[in-house]
Amino acid sequence: MSPTESLYKSLEAAYDHFNTELFNGKLPEVIFTVQRQNGLLGYFAPERWASTKGTKCHEIAINPSHIGSSRVVEVLQTLVHEMVHCWQHCFGKPGRNCYHNKEWAHKMLDIGLQPTSTGHPGGAITGQHMCDLPIEGGLFLDSCNRLIQKSFEIPWIDRLALSKEFTDHLGINVEKLIDTYESPNAEQQMFSAPDSVSVSTTLSKLEDSNSPTLGISSNSFLNMTYADLMPEDAFIAKPVSKKTKHTYICPSCQNKLWGKPDMNVLCGDCGVRFQ
C-alpha cells in the first residue's frame, strides 16, 4: 500500500467502524481530506464535492498538524465529532452559522461524548466553538477500545506537530479541541493556510514495540500521545516564531527605533550607537 493509501485508508477504517457502531451504519460515505488549517482540528463540509456524473459527496477534513501532540483518543474524538455533524446534516436540523445546537449536543451525549464549551467538565453543551470529553463507560470509549483491538493505527504522523503553546499563541482554544463546522461557502476559512508551516510530510512509522497488540492495553494506548508512540527523532523541532523587531534605544536622548536584530545604527543627534 502506498503511504497515501495507508493514511487515508486508516481514516476510512475508523469512519466505517464508528459508522457501524455509533450510527447504525446510516452515514453516507464521505471524501476525506488531510490538510493543515490554522486553528481547526477538522471540519465537516456538506456536499462539498460533485462527480462528473452529478453525484454529490460530503467532506470531512482532518488537520494533521495537531495529531502529533494529541492523544490517540483525541484524534478519534475529532473524527466522531465531525461525524455527528454529518449525521445532523443528513437526519437532523443543523444550527445556523455552524452553531452546535441542542440536537447536536444530544446526539453527542447519546454516543458517549460530553459536549463542553470550556473544554472542562461542566461547560455548556451548546455553542459556536465546542470541545468534547469522552464519557466513562459510554459508547464512544467502548467503541474506541474495540477499534484499537482491531490493530487500528494512523500509520503516518505529521512531523511538524503544532504544540499547545503554538495554538495558544495563535489565540486558539488551548484544549486543542476546537473545530469549525464549515459550510461549502465558507471559502475564506477553508483556504487560509498556516503561515509558518513550510516543512511537511511524515516519515516515521509507529514502532512495532509500541503496537497495541504487543502488550499495551487498548485503553492505555488510547491515552498515549503520538509523541509517546513515535521514535524520539520523529518530530521536527517546533518552528521558532518569526523574530519580532528589535527595539533600539539611544542611550543619550532615549529616542527609539525598531528594526531587525543585529543592526548597527547611530543616533544622528547624539553621535552614539543605538543599543
Ligand SMILES: [Zn+2]
Ligand atoms: Zn463541530
Ligand SMILES: [Zn+2]
Ligand atoms: Zn540620541
